[in-house]
Structures are given as structure tokens and as C-alpha cells.
Amino acid sequence: MSVFIFTIIVLAGSYLAGLLGSLTGLGGGVVIIPLLTILLKVDIHYAIGASLVSVIATSSGSAAAYVKEGITNIRIGMFLEIATTIGAFFGAVLALYLHASFIAVLFGLILIFSAFMSLKKKDAQVHAPKSLWAEKLKLNGSYPDNGQTVEYGVRKVGGGFLMMLFAGVISGLLGIGSGSLKVVAMDTIMRVPFKVSTTTSNFMIGVTAAASAVVYLQRGYISPGLSMPVVVGVLLGALTGSKILVHTHSSQWLRWVFAVVVTFLAVQMIYNGLHQKA
Template sequence: MTILTFSIILLVGSYLAGLLGSLTGLGGGVVVIPLLTLVFGVDIRYAIGAALLASIATSSGSASAYVKEGITNIRLGMFLEIATTIGAVIGALIAVYTPTNTIAIMFGAVLIFSAAMTLRKKNQEVLTQGSPMAEKLKLNSTYPTKQGEVAYQLKNVGAGFSIMTVAGVISGLLGIGSGALKVLAMDTAMRIPFKVSTTTSNFMIGVTAAASAVVYLQRGYMDPGLAFPVMLGVLGGAFTGSKLLMKMNPQVLRVIFCAAIVFVAIEMMYNGFQHKF
């Protein structure tokens, strides 16, 4: 295969990955890793480098819209970024000592977990009485809904912070945004309304990914020949996805895609156990 053919196929594949990531809510990075490793036979280390770029691009691209609408809780995001960035750097450091097959197996497990998370029941309720810690850190805020601004408070700041550190480590180790874990920390532990937790998680992914991306860049995981089709394709796909999401509610599509993702995840794990990475 020539570079031209490869670049075009990868561009189209990345576009579909971005579209799929956006429609399922899994993010751009997670679909890029199986695409590169299973379809193109690329070494998982190059795939991780490219996936990090995809995560930064889609996170920053879509975060800009949500920040503008005032849904994102910027203080909460900044506070939790202490946890995710420290975690991401730790993750990137232990990645060197982790066999690639182990990384593939872990990736498959996280992918299944993420798919399950996108299908679960979402927290729509607003907590009116938060913890003193949340008050002290000025984490309580408001967000716009159809009925006007709604004030919310939150609790379990310590638990949320701890889960965020784990999310950071996984993000740094596997090169993905690990949005599902971030949402879990905010939804389940801190009791934040779903809309705020998803957009704030998305807002944080860029910074978390950047913290480990610089380590991977210096380690030589980021190949220019892979970087440009992935960056352009995933961004384009995510953009189309966000337009489609405004027009329809893809609940049925989401179930089908998530089922497909689970098959991909099993394939990753199987290959990992067979030492094919």
C-alpha cells in the first residue's frame, strides 16, 4: 500500500471513528485505537499517540460550544483537573513498564465499561443541599435548562476526587479520554446533574490528555504520517456527529453501536491474551 492510499483510508476510517465516538458519547479517541491496531495492524504505542491527539481535538472542539452556553462548571473542572493531570502523568510513566498485551486487555475492559456507562440511567436530579466541602471550594453552581437557570449543589468531593485520579491514570496509560469514569465520579459520587457532568468531563479531557500527550510525544509515540489523517478525520466526524445529535435522538443507534463496540473490545482482549500486540 502506498502512503497516499493508506492516508485516504485512514482519513475515512478516522472520520467514521469520530462520528461513532460522538454519537455514542464515547469520545473520538477510543475508537481510533481498535481502528489502528485491529484494522491496520499498527503497533498499539503509535495508536495510543494518535488516539490522544484525537481526544484533545474532539474535547477542545466540542467543549468550546458548551462553555459558551454556560453548562460547563469551570471551577469544578479546574479543581478536578488537579487529580486527572497528576493521574495522567503517573499513567504515562507506568505505561513504559506495562507490556503492550496488558495494555490491550485493559483497554478492552475499559471499553466495555464505557459502553455500559453510556447506556445506563442518567442522573437528572438536582441536589439542593450539598456538603460543606463543596461550599468551601465554591463548586456549587447553576446551569441553563428549558425552565431557566437551575441551581445545584454537590457532595462527596473526596470520593469524586479519588475516582478522578484513577480516571487520570487510565487516561494516561491507555491514551484515551476515559470520559465514562469522569462522568461516573461526577454523576454517581458527587450527584451532579447529567448535563453538567458530561460537558464538564468533556472540558477536562483535553487538559488530561495534554498532560500525558507531552510525555508520549517526547517518547516518540506520535507519528506525523498517522497524526494528520487521524486529527482531520476524527474532528470532521465529531463535527458531523454533533450536527446529527441536534436533529435526532439516537437511542436505538446508540444501543447498536455500543453492542458493536463490545465486540471490538472482546477482540482487543482476545488478541491481548494471545500475545498479538
């Protein structure tokens, strides 16, 4: 395949991945990696590198909008970034020692998990009992909602921190934002309101990804010829997605379709991974 044709295909695929990723809230990384590895036979290390770069672009782009509106909790973000960056560094180093087939299988499993997480109903809990640590670390906050200010408390800071460490490792290992794991840490464990947890997760993803991207750069995972169409495509797709989301609320059927597609891709990756090993 010529460079030109390849670039066009990757650009179009990445646009679609960014669009779907933003409409469903899963992020572009989870779609672009199977697309590159299964359809275009790209080595998973290059795919991870290109995907991670696109993750930084989309998360920073959307974080820019949310942080201005004051929904993002900068303190929760900064504090938990200690965990995600440490995790991301170890994940990126670990990626070098793990067999490509193992990474593929692990990716498939995380993909299925993310797809199911995106289907779960989100409850916007606000009144959580405040914990001592949350008080000390000034994590409790407020956010604007329809002209009103909603106050909220945070609990189980330690548990959330540990979960973030894990989310960081997965992000560094697989080249995805692992937004679904971050939301688990903040939503389910720490009881941060959904609106705040998703925007804060977005805010953190860029920094987490940067910690492993500096390792990837030195390992030669980030190939400019491949990363260029991926990052441009995913970012444009995500922009289109966010424009659509303003007009129509993300519909449940779309999430279902996407979950099915993603699960199919995941099974394919697990199957391929297991067969390479044999």
C-alpha cells in the same frame, strides 16, 4: 501499503470513529484504537499517541461551544483537573513499562465498561445535599435550562477526586479521554447534574490529555504521518455528529448497536492481547 492509500483509509475510518463517538457520547478514542491495532496492525503505542491527539482536538472543540453557553462548571473542572493531570502523568509513564499485550487487555476491559455506561439511563438529579467541602471550594453552581436557571449542589468531593485520579491514569495509559469514568465520578459520586457533568468532563479531557501528551511526545508515541489523518478525520466526524445531534436526539437503538460493536472489538483486543503474551 503506500502512504497515500494508508492515509485515505485511516482518514475515512477516523471520520467514522469520530461520528460514532460523538453520536453515542463515548468519544472517538475508543473506536480509533481497535481500528488501528486490529485492522491496520499499527503498534498500540503509535495508536495511543494518535488517538490522544484526536481526543484533545474533539474535546477542546466541543468544550468551546459548551463553555460559552455557561453549562460547564469551570470551578469543578479546574479543581478536578488537579487529580486528572497527576493521574495522566503517571499513566503515561506507566505505559512505557507495561507490555503492549497488557495494555490491549486493559483497553478491552475499559471499552466494555464504557459501552455499558453509555446504555445506562441518565437521571437529571438536581437537589443533592450540599457538603462542607463543596461549599468551601465553591463547587456548587447553576446552569441555564430552557430559559431558567437551575441551581445545584455537589457532594462527596473527596470520592470524586479519587475517581478522577483513576480516570487520569487510564487516560494517560490508554490514550483515551476516559469520559465515561469522569462522568461516573461527577454523576454517580458527586451528584453533579448530567448536563453539567458531561460538558464539564469534555472541558477537562483536553487538559488531562495534554498532561500525558507532553510525555508521549518525548517518548516518540506521536507519529505525525499517522496522527495527521486520525486527528483530522476524528474531528470532522465529531463535528458532523454534533450537527446531527442537534436535529435528532441520540436514539437508544444507536447506542445499543454501538455497544455491541464496541464489545465485539473489545473482546477481539483482549483475545489478541492474551495470545501475544503466550
